[in-house]
Amino acid sequence: MKKIDWYFDFISPFSYLQGELLHTLPAEVEIRYKPVLFAGLLNHWDNKGPAEIAPKRTWTFEHCAWLACKHGIPMTMPPHHPFNPLPLLRLAIALGSSPEVVQRLFRWVWREGRVPTDEIYWQALLKEFDATPEMLDAPGVKQQLRANGEAAIAAGVFGVPTAVVDNRCFWGLDSTDMLIAWLRDDPFFSSEQLRQAQQLPQGVHRKT
Template structure:
């Protein structure tokens, strides 16, 4: 039986796009089924009391450079949208309204991060729906059922302890970031999280806390 893994993402993240572009090979080589779970990163950050990378000027610049470098390193086509951060809510809902498959998610991500398009303006979002072959998405994203699914995924992520995107979740364990894919695979194949040192660092006491 294939291993089923939940993938929590927000389309606002370039690293989620980069990880997504590697999923076909990942699934085929490892007998994995990945279930996309869109969430609202802003709600996640608010819950944990964190700032987003784009809210710290120097981190914002580094993040964009790092995403570009990583894309070039991986050979994945990449172009930043015209402004970032942007409001991702309707694009997230669109992935749900289109059925929530990896293909639907990929179509949305590629329009933003491969082709570098705006999706936050009404015109930009309508163009996204057209490009994804789902023109009715302009109205479909306003359906209460679609909104409820996005809210449910966000709440489920918080309940699991998810603190950032992208995050793979398997058996309650979190693997955050595109660069944690290998760590996930090592844990899946060889039980890396059960090794003595991984167990030790997972239970270290807190030495000091900020007031």
């Protein structure tokens, strides 16, 4: 049985959308859900998130709305974005990061349109899980989130969502079909075409 480490952040609409499509993966794979702070990945790789580039921000949400419509996935935008996802990430870890918990938290944000600063709704969500603020502040929870981030970076993860399987990263919603092909031993992955893509030399460097 192949095991997939699926790295995600609740701040990411693409993570939500891919999460809704994970059921299309072969049934014999095991998915291990790994909450990770997207901002930490951006800082490590000296990158910007799509919400930090004005025209890309607009396109990102237009594209996500289109993809949700295309796949028949309900989607309601939160009241603002970006937001602080740490409470959600820690809640997921405190509750064991089970598929059911992760899906519920994603849907709370991207179907119900909530964020943790909506105090009334946040408290209701905690009550739903019999969770307390103290659970989220537990040293073990914080350490696990840091460990997830370190493991992601060590695996070469630079964005979310990313599925890591057989030491190979599949980044983004658009890679879902490619991931499925890998799991089904598609001959593309031993092709000359892929080898050339992997070995393409770097050309000019952008001045900084």
